[in-house]
Amino acid sequence: MPRETKYHGEIEHLQVMDKDGKIDEEEKPAISEGELKEMYWYMILTRKFDEKALKLQRQGKLGTYASSKGQEAAQVGPALAMDEKDWLFPSFREQGAYFVRGKSMIEFIQYWRGDERGTANEDRPENFVISVPVGSQIPHAVGAAWAAKKQGDNVASLVFFGDGATSEGDFHEGMNFAGTFNIPTVFLCQNNQYAISMPRKDQTGSDTLAQKALAYGFEGIQVDGNDVLATYKATKDALEKAREENKPTMIEAVTYRREDHTTADDASRYRDKEEVERWKEKDPIKRLKAYMMEKKIVEKSWFKEKAKEAEEKVEEAVDKADKVEDQDIEDIFQHHYKEMPEEHKKQLEELKSGKRGGK
Ligand SMILES: Cc1ncc(C[n+]2csc(CCOP(=O)(O)OP(=O)(O)O)c2C)c(N)n1
Structure with missing residues (x-):
């Protein structure tokens, strides 16, 4: 006799906005036009920063850099869903989340130039430092949320990690602890289909990554990671559940790493162009733009203005970072x-x- 489990092995897949920007009204989160504009702004800012960072690296003006191109919705949506006092634990690819949380681009450039002052977070300890060791930030996030719970603070932690990190012991230890002791942590896995050259299918035998949460006794949900309304909604709900009921959640944001793993990698050696092109069609920025246009939220010229403004902000940050005295x-x-x-x-x-x- 098979034993019944709470979840019957089913994992919800949430999509609010399809690749053409068409909305499922029933799933749409309560969100104002101002918030939609904010989402667009941070996504375009992150994209422009990314483009510039890759150029700087090629010119020898930046160390190794991990691009977030194509993953903007999987970062900006969740970060916007957070409360100011919630704890953010990023890995090394979450510039979008960092910018939403007020991290300066100047510091970010410093960091990738090998200047540790770029990680300074004394003024906002809830924005934890970048974690390069894969998965090590996961137990930290659980620990911080546990401490917050013990102190009676009504906050949650949100930890970003990749599909590759789900094979690390730290992931399983963090998930197990959170499930056992009811820790208010949201585990946000950006499944960008690769861990350097290792494709997702070689990472695990599970159909989804989200279902790993079930074994630890809590909910796992899969979302379209290129749909900023879905990532926002799922994270908002999960954070509320964490704060109100002390329940963890794992969110698997299904997305795609459009660039090389880092500037030290050459992805053309292990994946074909067609695959990259297919994912380009699902671009997170393009689809939000299509939706905003269709709903006449802004004029067409607004998008151009924002792209220009973002480029200027990035240039300004690079200029300022160039003038920072050596450490x-x-x-x-x-x-x-x-x-x-x-x-x-x-x-x-x-x-x-x-x-x-x-x-
Ligand atoms: C503990 C550890 N092992 C190996 C590495 C080398 N490494 C850096 S990134 C990476 C792959 C990470 O893949 P994933 O977790 O899917 O995140 P992504 O880079 O795709 O965002 C590896 C193996 C590392 N940094 N830390």
Whole structure:
């Protein structure tokens, strides 16, 4: 006799807006025209930043960079659904979410130039630092939400990670803890179809990634990750449930990484152009534009103006980042230990004396 489970193995797939911008009115979240404009603005800003960052990297003016092209809706929608005091735990590809949360582009450029001051978040600790180790931010997000719950703060944490991270122990530990102890965390998996060169189908035998939540005793939902209304709605609902009922949720945002994994990668070696072209058709920015045009929310010229404004903002940030003074060499040794170990002191002295290079 098969044992009945709570979810009967079914995973909901939410789409509010199709690839042509047509809306399912029943699923549409309560959202104002101003909020729609905000969504568009952050998506176009993220796209323009991305384009510029790739150029800077090619010119040798930025270190490695992980593009978010095509994933803007999967980042901007959830970030806009958050309350100011909710905790954000990004990985390394969430510029869209960061910009919504007020992270400056200047700091972001600094970070990708290897300047750790770019991660400074003393003024907004709820915007956690970038996590490059895959999945390590997941237990952090659960821990922060657990602490918040114990303190009686009515906040939730939201953690971004990729499809590849679902194979990491940290993912399973975080999910298990959240399910067991009713932790208010929203697990937002951007399934962008690849973990560097590894396609999603080779990552796991599960039909969906969202269904992994069921094994941990909480809800998993799949959304069209290129539909900003769907990502917004699913995240808003999940965050409310987290804050009000202390229940975690996993959201799988199905999307596509249109560029290389990072600037150190060449995706043409493992996927064909046709696939990339197919996903281009589902562009998240194009579809929101189509919807806004159809509903006559703005004039056609508005989109051009916003694109131009975004380009100007990005250029301005690059100019300012170029003028930031180099960091002090001692900064390399900060934040590791409360007290600097002898070996580090020795290395610092050597650096200062020029024996090891540096300034
Ligand atoms: C613990 C760990 N293992 C391996 C790596 C090398 N690495 C960097 S990104 C990446 C793939 C991540 O794929 P995914 O989680 O799907 O996120 P995406 O890059 O697609 O956004 C790997 C294996 C790493 N940074 N950390």
